[in-house]
Amino acid sequence: xxxxxxxxxxxxxxxxxxxxxxxxxxxxxxxxxxxxxxxxxxxxxxxxxxxxxxxxxxxxxxxxxxxxxxxxxxxxxxxxxxxxxxxxxxxxxxxxxxxxxxxxxxxxxxxxxxxxxxxxxxxxxxxxxxxxxxxxxxxxxxxxxxxxxxxxxxxxxxxxxxxxxxxxxxxxxxxxxxxxxxxxxxxxxxxxxxxxxxxxxxxxxxxxxxxxxxxxxxxxxxxxxxxxxxxxxxxxxxxxxxxxxxxxxxxxxxxxxxxxxxxxxxxxxxxxxxxxxxxxxxxxxxxxxxxxxxxxxxxx
Amino acid sequence: xxxxxxxxxxxxxxxxxxxxxxxxxxxxxxxxxxxxxxxxxxxxxxxxxxxxxxxxxxxxxxxxxxxxxxxxxxxxxxxxxxxxxxxxxxxxxxxxxxxxxxxxxxxxxxxxxxxxxxxxxxxxxxxxxxxxxxxxxxxxxxxxxxxxxxxxxxxxxxxxxxxxxxxxxxxxxxxxxxxxxxxxxxxxxxxxxxxxxxxxxxxxxxxxxxxxxxxxxxxxxxxxxxxxxxxxxxxxxxxxxxxxxxxxxxxxxxxxxxxxxxxxxxxxxxxxxxxxxxxxxxxxxxxxxxxxxxxxxxxxxxxxxxxxxxxxxxxxxxxxxxxxxxxxxxxxxxxxxxxxxxxxxxxxxxxxxxxxxxxxxxxxx
Numbered sequence: 323x324x325x326x327x328x329x330x331x332x333x334x335x336x337x338x339x340x341x342x343x344x345x346x347x348x349x350x351x352x353x354x355x356x357x358x359x360x361x362x363x364x365x366x367x368x369x370x371x372x373x374x375x376x377x378x379x380x381x382x383x384x385x386x387x388x389x390x391x392x393x394x395x396x397x398x399x400x401x402x403x404x405x406x407x408x409x410x411x412x413x414x415x416x417x418x419x420x421x422x423x424x425x426x427x428x429x430x431x432x433x434x435x436x437x438x439x440x441x442x443x444x445x446x447x448x449x450x451x452x453x454x455x456x457x458x459x460x461x462x463x464x465x466x467x468x469x470x471x472x473x474x475x476x477x478x479x480x481x482x483x484x485x486x487x488x489x490x491x492x493x494x495x496x497x498x499x500x501x502x503x504x505x506x507x508x509x510x511x512x513x514x515x516x517x518x519x520x521x522x523x524x525x526x527x528x529x530x531x532x533x534x535x536x537x538x539x540x541x542x543x544x545x546x547x548x549x550x551x552x553x554x555x556x557x558x559x560x561x562x563x564x565x566x567x568x569x570x571x572x573x574x575x576x577x578x579x580x581x582x583x584x585x586x587x588x589x590x591x592x593x594x595x596x597x598x599x600x601x602x603x604x605x606x607x608x609x610x611x612x613x614x615x616x617x618x619x620x621x622x
Numbered sequence: 623x624x625x626x627x628x629x630x631x632x633x634x635x636x637x638x639x640x641x642x643x644x645x646x647x648x649x650x651x652x653x654x655x656x657x658x659x660x661x662x663x664x665x666x667x668x669x670x671x672x673x674x675x676x677x678x679x680x681x682x683x684x685x686x687x688x689x690x691x692x693x694x695x696x697x698x699x700x701x702x703x704x705x706x707x708x709x710x711x712x713x714x715x716x717x718x719x720x721x722x723x724x725x726x727x728x729x730x731x732x733x734x735x736x737x738x739x740x741x742x743x744x745x746x747x748x749x750x751x752x753x754x755x756x757x758x759x760x761x762x763x764x765x766x767x768x769x770x771x772x773x774x775x776x777x778x779x780x781x782x783x784x785x786x787x788x789x790x791x792x793x794x795x796x797x798x799x800x801x802x803x804x805x806x807x808x809x810x811x812x813x814x815x816x817x818x819x820x821x822x823x824x825x826x827x828x829x830x831x832x833x834x835x836x837x838x839x840x841x842x843x844x845x846x847x848x849x850x851x852x853x854x855x856x857x858x859x860x861x862x863x864x865x866x867x868x869x870x871x872x873x874x875x876x877x878x879x880x881x882x883x884x885x886x887x888x889x890x891x892x893x894x895x896x897x898x899x900x901x902x903x904x905x906x907x908x909x910x911x912x913x914x915x916x917x918x919x920x921x922x923x924x925x926x927x928x929x930x931x932x933x934x935x936x937x938x939x940x941x942x943x944x945x946x947x948x949x950x951x952x953x954x955x956x957x958x959x960x961x962x963x964x965x966x967x968x969x970x971x972x973x974x975x976x977x978x979x980x981x982x983x984x985x986x987x
Contacts, residue, residue, distance in 0.1 A: 342779060342842045345772065345810040349763030352730050358760035372748050446742040450805065453708050453738035454761035455730035619672070620710055 355455045356464040363438045363468030379433060384475055386426040390419065391480040395487040416481045416508055417578035420515075423480065424570065428544055430476050435469050435523035436536035444531045449620045458615045462524075466608075469520040470513070477519075478512030504581075511577035518573055518600045521607030528614035544569040562590030566599025576600055661686055661719075662813055662845045663707060668716035670702055670869075677702040679869035680716065685847055686876070689839035691856030692849040694866035700849045701741065703866070704815050707847075708733055721812055734762055737806035737814035737844070743798055743822060747791025751777060754790060755805045762809035769808070776808045777801070780834060796827040803831070807838060813845045814838065820855055832859050887920040888929050891942035902932045918946060 350357075364370075369377035394413055420427065442448040442465075451461050485504060488494035495504045526543065527536040548570040555564050565571045565588050575585055576596040585591055663685035670678040678699045694700050705711050706718055709725030709732055718725055725732040746754065752773050759769035777786040780800040790798060799819060806814045819835065820828045836859045839846045850856055856863050857877070864874040873880060892899060896917060903910050903919060906928050911918040919925050926945070933940055 342807075343772070343775065343810075345764065345768065347765070347768060349734060349809075350765070351734060351763050354763050355761045358757065362757055371750075371753060376748065441746065444744070445746045446740055446744045447746060449740045449742070450738070450758060451761065452710055453733055453736070453740075454758070455734045455763065456761070457729055620705070 352455045352460055356460055359451065359456065359461065359464035360468045360471070363465055364471055366441065367434045367437050367468065367472045383426050383430040387423040387430070387476040388480050388483065390422040391484045394484060398488065398491050398493055415581060415583055416484065416504065417511070417581035417583040419481050419484070420574045420577060423476070424574070427476055428541065428570070431473060431519040431523050432537045432540040434472050435520060435527045436533040436540070438465055438469055439524060439527040440531055440533045440536050448618070452620050458618070459612070462611060462615055466520055466524060469524060470516045473516035473520055474512055477515045478509055481508045481512065507581050511580040514580070514600060515573045515577055518604050521604040521611070522569065523607070525607030525610035528611040562588040563592070563595040565591050566595040567602060569603065572596060572599045662721060663847065664719045665703070665706070666717050668703070668706060668718060669714045670706060670711065671714055672702070677869055678713070681866065681869060681871050683864050683871055684874060685864065686862055687845055688861035689835065689846040689848060689859055691860035691863040692847055692866065693851065693853065693856055693863055695851055698866040699869040700866055701817060704738070704817055704849060707815060708736065708738060735812045737809065737811035739802040739806040739814070739816045739819055741817040741821060743795055745790045745798060745801065748789055750787050750789055751782060751793070751801050752786040754801065755808050758805040759808040764809055772808050776804045780804045781830070795822040796824070799823060799831060803834060807842065807844060811844060813847065815847050815849070817849045819848065820850070820852065828855070835859050887918060887946045888926050889942060889944050889946045890917045890919060890929055890933070890940070891915050892933070893939040893941055898936050899932060899938060902936060903929070906932070916942070
């Protein structure tokens with residue numbers, strides 16, 4: 323390309339070769355590698371710096387999960403207080419929120435981990451990651467942190483939005499202590515749910531290089547475990563505690579119990595059982611994932 | 623310059639009393655020794671099994687500074703050796719030192735200073751080249767701003783300056799090979815491991831890639847270990863070579879050492895008619911061959927003296943008189959090499975069989 327040069331102002335120099343620059347500054351070692359892996363994985367899961375199509379599913383899922391919260395906030399904001407009370411509309415508690423977004427939540431957990439983990443193996447990126455200061459464990463830890471972060475947008479974000487909006491409208495928890503306790507329960511419950519689903523979906527994703535297979539398997543696992551346990555408890559008249567390992571009912575019930583809300587349908591499912599069920603799934607998923615990656619041959 | 627505040631406990635081996643040692647300080651211990659005795663990689667008696675398959679059968683490897691070729695047929699253990707050098711696997715037996723460090727104990731520290739270009743061509747198709755290279759730079763500890771600048775620079779260096787914002791999936795095989803090379807050197811490593819970097823390239827692209835590799839070794843001052851099964855490539859760019867066969871090193875050293883032979887005879891070229899010289903050499907009982915103007919005289923050390931004496935007696939003007947050098951292909955063949963799996967057991971090594979014609983063809987293709 324020729325750049326017009328004003329007469330009498332001819333260029334005196336031009337770049338022929340930029341040369342190769344040495345780097346003698348500080349290096350962040352493993353911590354920096356983990357942070358950049360986490361950041362890149364979050365971006366990938368949300369479709370950032372990628373094509374428009376790659377953004378559709380994650381952004382739609384996140385938006386859908388916020389819709390009920392926005393509706394509830396709108397009801398509180400638009401209807402006068404006495405009219406709202408007269409209408410008999412009962413706002414859901416923070417623990418009761420998740421059944422409203424069950425479909426979006428299930429879809430979201432089914433595609434986030436496969437996108438983050440399967441893609442690296444399929445494209446050979448895992449070899450490049452493991453040729454960096456990361457090792458298999460720090461690599462998986464970064465990936466797991468990214469999946470938990472993205473899932474938290476759905477498991478923590480909507481109830482948190484409700485809390486903030488309710489406080490602003492004067493219908494939130496009483497006093498700073500009440501707000502702090504509710505905030506802690508929202509974050510704690512959301513994190514537990516995100517970690518549980520991250521472990522399960524990472525465990526499944528570690529077993530195949532194909533995102534579609536992993537997504538389908540996660541969906542099947544959630545649905546089949548729910549149907550199978552539901553039938554088992556009903557037909558065989560097993561205690562409600564068995565619902566602790568139900569991948570749909572278990573985590574949602576656990577969040578309700580963390581919020582101190584009684585379970586009307588499954589009164590036999592207590593907090594210790596719910597925690598044990600969540601811990602079991604988390605342990606199984608994490609173990610499968612780690613063992614698979616310890617055995618992975620990566621230099622090819 | 624700030625020091626490595628975030629250095630990992632795993633790299634305690636390179637800490638000093640004041641804390642973490644700087645990567646560049648450690649690196650400089652290995653830079654600037656070109657032509658010296660310092661080995662970049664030393665592996666002794668390395669054994670590695672993959673299940674029941676013996677991939678490395680007691681390999682002793684010593685890689686010096688500069689560009690070194692790692693030669694061997696498919697299945698000879700090249701890629702396994704690269705994985706061990708990166709600390710991705712533990713050897714079943716033997717010891718490895720890379721840049722003076724044990725990669726099994728100080729893997730993160732070794733990998734921070736080593737670049738690696740894998741054999742496979744598949745890269746994330748929807749990621750721009752510059753984003754990909756920047757990400758790898760950050761993985762190796764460069765701050766984000768520095769990584770961004772260096773990613774553009776290094777893509778420019780490998781000839782992809784104009785293409786740097788293109789997604790990798792839209793690039794040709796040659797361009798992707800260049801991107802792989804760029805990501806391997808973006809963090810200014812001390813040593814770069816290139817696994818079959820010319821795989822899938824046409825002859826012109828291959829020449830360009832080899833020139834780039836030579837430039838990395840010469841101009842950038844980065845030591846290169848080039849894994850290849852193509853002898854010609856190594857012969858063109860390498861200072862030295864390590865030849866692997868069936869999981870063991872059968873030959874290694876500088877290229878001049880490998881190719882030179884005191885028993886290989888003499889190459890002589892004279893101005894004008896060379897028939898009197900041919901007749902004189904035949905009379906002295908030395909077997910000769912002629913290729914164009916060049917006369918190849920077989921024999922030991924004495925052949926050189928005989929040729930010199932006859933040239934002087936016949937008063938022939940000399941254009942060339944030098945020891946005959948073997949090509950790497952001849953080195954390969956003289957080692958009696960075959961590709962394939964490693965020997966079944968170290969304790970009972972089988973004598974090497976004669977080379978199969980098709981394997982020799984592959985190695986020299």
